[in-house]
Amino acid sequence: MTVRPRRSVLYMPGANTRALEKAKVLPADALILDLEDSVAPEAKAEARENVCEAVHGGGYGRRELVIRVNAIETAWGMDDLRAAASVEPDAILVPKVSSPGDIVTVAKVLDAINAPSKVRVWAMMETPSSILNAREIAALGADPETRLSCLVMGTNDLLKESRARALHDRVAVVPWLAMAIVAARAYGLDILDGVYNDFRDEIGFRAECEHGRTLGMDGKTLIHPSQVGPCNEIFSPTVEEVSWARKVIAAFEEPANRQKGVITLEGRMVERLHLVMARRTVAIADAIEAMRRTEEEWF
Numbered sequence: 436m437t438v439r440p441r442r443s444v445l446y447m448p449g450a451n452t453r454a455l456e457k458a459k460v461l462p463a464d465a466l467i468l469d470l471e472d473s474v475a476p477e478a479k480a481e482a483r484e485n486v487c488e489a490v491h492g493g494g495y496g497r498r499e500l501v502i503r504v505n506a507i508e509t510a511w512g513m514d515d516l517r518a519a520a521s522v523e524p525d526a527i528l529v530p531k532v533s534s535p536g537d538i539v540t541v542a543k544v545l546d547a548i549n550a551p552s553k554v555r556v557w558a559m560m561e562t563p564s565s566i567l568n569a570r571e572i573a574a575l576g577a578d579p580e581t582r583l584s585c586l587v588m589g590t591n592d593l594l595k596e597s598r599a600r601a602l603h604d605r606v607a608v609v610p611w612l613a614m615a616i617v618a619a620r621a622y623g624l625d626i627l628d629g630v631y632n633d634f635r636d637e638i639g640f641r642a643e644c645e646h647g648r649t650l651g652m653d654g655k656t657l658i659h660p661s662q663v664g665p666c667n668e669i670f671s672p673t674v675e676e677v678s679w680a681r682k683v684i685a686a687f688e689e690p691a692n693r694q695k696g697v698i699t700l701e702g703r704m705v706e707r708l709h710l711v712m713a714r715r716t717v718a719i720a721d722a723i724e725a726m727r728r729t730e731e732e733w734f
């Protein structure tokens with residue numbers, strides 16, 4: 436089983452060259468180089484150049500590189516998409532998705548300009564329509580030609596559009612997160628939680644990471660370098676989880692259990708569905724360890 440950890444996914448404004456440079460040494464699993472909401476209209480063209488230069492120039496090691504473009508119907512959208520595709524990032528993040536058509540249109544443009552199929556598409560779930568259409572949007576993930584591989588929650592825009600209150604328990608946000616999570620899982624997509632704006636509040640941030648992980652998120656989008664470490668920690672399988680997962684795998688490998696659907700392990704019922712979960716836990720832990728080793732060699 437191969438999995439790509441996406442625990443920590445850090446945004447940075449495309450206009451901020453210092454941040455683009457600094458990100459090369461931050462232990463984030465993925466970086467989103469933003470051309471959209473963090474970039475003022477008068478800085479859009481320059482940000483596009485910075486971001487393309489950064490991706491083309493490389494130096495980001497094992498980090499997944501994602502460019503967030505402006506929506507295709509905006510004045511910058513098509514130029515962003517063409518420029519982003521030309522430097523072949525791992526993915527292009529489409530903002531303000533409302534319906535499957537928004538993703539299909541982007542995929543068609545990418546095909547028309549012969550962007551290699553390794554350039555995937557990620558979708559921002561941040562409009563009320565995206566939540567209502569979560570199933571249909573996620574279903575595109577079943578067709579590799581649409582390139583869709585990940586959903587990203589845009590909780591700031593959802594709060595704005597819904598006029599809900601941004602409280603620490605996220606009472607208004609949870610139903611949207613849950614709808615998007617089941618849609619992602621139904622069609623084999625990864626899904627990332629929204630950002631925590633109060634970046635100096637580590638306690639609140641940690642609580643929100645735990646909350647996202649409990650709901651089933653694969654990782655969290657971030658806005659500041661200080662958030663990367665705690666986020667990696669919370670979205671990594673714990674030592675206890677990995678140890679239990681290895682025991683489950685070993686138990687089912689015993690000759691007496693190979694044909695069994697259910698066994699007892701340390702007083703607990705364990706079924707083959709737990710074996711599937713255990714294999715995933717170990718695969719993620721192994722992938723994290725492999726990334727750590729690569730990083731050591733890199734520096």
Ligand SMILES: CC(C)(COP(=O)(O)OP(=O)(O)OC[C@H]1O[C@@H](n2cnc3c(N)ncnc32)[C@H](O)[C@@H]1OP(=O)(O)O)[C@@H](O)C(=O)NCCC(=O)NCCSC(=O)C[C@H](O)C(=O)O
Nearest residue numbers: 446447448453454457458472473589590591592658659660
């Ligand atoms: C939030 C910030 C504006 C804070 O910036 P600043 O006050 O400059 O922070 P610091 O002085 O603490 O910075 C310390 C050093 O770290 C670098 N830095 C800061 N942020 C980043 C980053 N995101 N990536 C890489 N490096 C970063 C600074 O350059 C300092 O470096 P040095 O000078 O060498 O010490 C700022 O953090 C920021 O701009 N964050 C990202 C904002 C962003 O991208 N927003 C858009 C995405 S969020 C969103 O849109 C969500 C979604 O769409 C929704 O609807 O919810």
Ligand SMILES: [Mg+2]
Nearest residue numbers: 472561589592
């Ligand atoms: Mg947004």
